[in-house]
Amino acid sequence: MDGTLLDDECRISEKNISVIKQSQIPFTLVSARSPVQMSEIVDTLGLDEPQIAFNGGVIFQETQNGRRILQENVVPLEDVRHIWQVLVNNLGSVNLSLFGASDWYVEKMDKYVEKEAKYGGQAPTMVDFVSLLKQPDLKIYKIMMITPDVSEMKTLNEKVSQLHLQGLNVLQSSETYLEITNQKAQKSLGVQYIQQLEHLEQSDMAAFGDGYNDVSMLEEVGTPIVMENALPGVKDYGKYLTLDNNHDGVAYGIEKYLS
Secondary structure (H helix, E strand, O other): OOOOOOOOOOOOHHHHHHHHHHHHHOOOOOOOOOOHHHHHHHHHHOOOOOOOEEOOOEEEEEEEEEEEEEEOOEEOOHHHHHHHHHHOOOOOOEOOOOOOOOOEOOOOOOOOHHHHHHOOOOOEEEEHHHHHHHOOOOOOOOOEOOOOOOHHHHHHHEEEEEEEOOOOEEOOOOEHHHHHEOOOOHHHHHHHHHHHHHHHOOHHOOOOOOHHHHHHOOOOOOEEEEEEEOOHHHHOOOOEEEEOOOHHHHHHHHHHHHH
């Protein structure tokens, strides 16, 4: 969604909306966002197909009776506790977030969390992590850390790598974001779920992407389309190149390559 379907202000253009609806192509959003952060766009596009949140941590479907969880891959609670306990004294100005299916938990507010809330469309809940992590039934799908400091991000990556996390996927999704999910929460596995559900061939599927967390998804489809604004190296995984996210790149790609 971000950097692909949405522009830099996290808005979807009327052109993208119109072309997607008129194409009548079954459309699944595959995002690092939570289901709550995806819901407005799902509603705007009128999508009733399965949608993929948290890079595959949750696969869900919006129905008349509410949101239905089709598949979930949580971060084991003991791992969440361990990561937090080890990193809590090494975070510096890093802001750590925990995401449930419907809730976004933070211990502190800063301008970067406020920006994420503004553009993501989900308000965080201020909590005490010590108390939160004592809840035995807590389900966490994504741990997210934000820092605009490049050197601090490098240190954070080093600290996380030293944890030797098993069964978890650690991904720096941008210069300022580090995300930890279940190892099964990968966009490629989400695409495979859709492929099996709909009995599709790889050649039947197309995907748009711009970031490093899109690469595995682009490799899973017959028609990988990469945005002009893609991060360095990502364009190597595209069969086609479309316009950037501020110039209706998804709509252009559908009309030029999928019609």
